[in-house]
Amino acid sequence: MTIKFSRTQNESVYLDPRKDFEPKTVVSETRRDPLTGQISRIFPFRKLMLHQHDWTPFVEESKQKFCPFCPEVMERVTPKFPAPIAAEGRIRAGDAVAIPNLNPYGKHAAVVIMTDRHYVPMHEIDIQLIAESFRAGLIYLQRVAAVDPDGARYGSINWNYMPYSGGSLIHPHLQVLAEPEPCTFDNRMIMASAEYARNNKNNYWTDLVETEAARGERYLGKTGRAQWLCAYAPRHVGDVLGIMPGRRTIDDITDQDLNELAAGLINVIRYYASCNIPSFNTALYLARQEDEGFTAHVRIVGRFTISPLVGSDITHMQILHDDPWTVILPEVVAEEIKKEPLNQFA
Ligand SMILES: [Zn+2]
Structure with missing residues (x-):
């Protein structure tokens, strides 16, 4: 280790x-x-306590405007996949529906409409909502990988919850991306995991979980097989990792894995709600079988604004220097999450 x-x-x-x-x-x-x-x-x-954020005016305003994801219009106004990707046009998993992204930012870009509901407050996000949506995203990744193996070698499933996270629509949706190459940060992790495996004859992620579990200060616990911990060097406020031992590719992830990931994410989202972090970004990172040493994992970070309604938590440090920052020690985040009365980490 x-x-x-x-x-x-x-x-x-x-x-x-x-x-x-x-x-x-x-x-x-x-x-x-x-x-x-x-x-x-x-x-x-020592303790981040933001102003309680009231999304009601935004939600009400957005209801007056056109929402392409609301059930009255969705079938009529959203695009469909070509037959080789989805003979039925759209990919459904429970209440979730995957559709093509009208404004793709990569070769294969989809959006998963997570639910019929235009707005889901943080405290109403449940396991089914997350697990079904990620499942729709995963099915999309598997279909594009089958149709275009060279163009969809690397995929990820992402969630921007509410506007501070960059989400352009209130209606809950995931962003799914598959491309020939991994994203920059994904690639950095994939390369570093391979290097670690070569140098140490061991898996970094397994070693990380073992080390963090032994130290305890950032370790949160398990949901089934998924292992949860606060990132030592956070990418942003409240940065939590859910690591899935033995999983790496789109074909490794089972429905049970998605339920376990959802259960862990909900614990973290409850913590965000408790300290008034109103928004978050999430990514499920995946790689290819040949990417020795990499383990699939989910990462979630809180998003906020220091001045209510205006301002941003992204500064020159992230945009122009590539240095993330946070205002809460990961050890304090771990302590607070474990104190949550409904904490489900075993
Ligand atoms: Zn809507």
């Missing part, structure tokens, strides 16, 4: 105008991701 956790504590001194310009020392942290080495910055607030 050779997981290396590397951190630097930075002490900054300024003369504090709130204390008659006395010198004040403020501590921040720079951590390195144990897999990729990427820097993550933490300005640790």
Whole structure:
């Protein structure tokens, strides 16, 4: 086991105008991701408590506007897949429906309409909603991989919940993407996982789970076989990983896996709701059988705005320097999630 956790504590001194310009020392942290080495910055607030965010005006306004995903119009206004991908035009799994993305940003891009409901508040997100939607996404990935094996070698399933996460429509939907090459960050993880496997004759993700479970400070527990932990070097606020041991490709993931992933995600979403994080991004990362050392996993990060209604939590650091940051220590996030009264992690 050779997981290396590397951190630097930075002490900054300024003369504090709130204390008659006395010198004040403020501590921040720079951590390195144990897999990729990427820097993550933490300005640790002991407890993040945002203003309660009321989506009602946005939801009401969006209802007055046209929503292509609402059941009255969906069949008529959304595109259909060509027959080789879906003879029936659209891919259904329970209440979820996968359709082509009208504005594709990659070779194969689909959207999964997760439910008939135009708005699902955070506390009403349930296992079935997530599991069925991810299943529709997975079926789409399998179909495009069968039809276009070279053009759909790498796929991912993604969820932008509510506008702060970049979601353009309130109506809950997933973004599914399959392309010849992995996305930049995915590729970095795939390459680093392979390198780790070569150097250590072991799987990074298995070692990470073992190390984190032994240390305990960021480990959350299990939902079935899925293993959950807070990322050591967060990509954003409340960054949680759900690792699926022994799973790697689109063909490895079972319905049971999706239920277990959904159960874990709901625990994290409940935590977000408890500290008023109103929005989130989620990705299910997958790779190919030959990508030695990679393990399929889901990642979820909270999204918020510091000033209600305006502003953004994405700054020059992420956009122009590729350095993610957060304001909560992962160890504090883990503590808070485990304290949740409905916490389902075993
Ligand atoms: Zn709608």
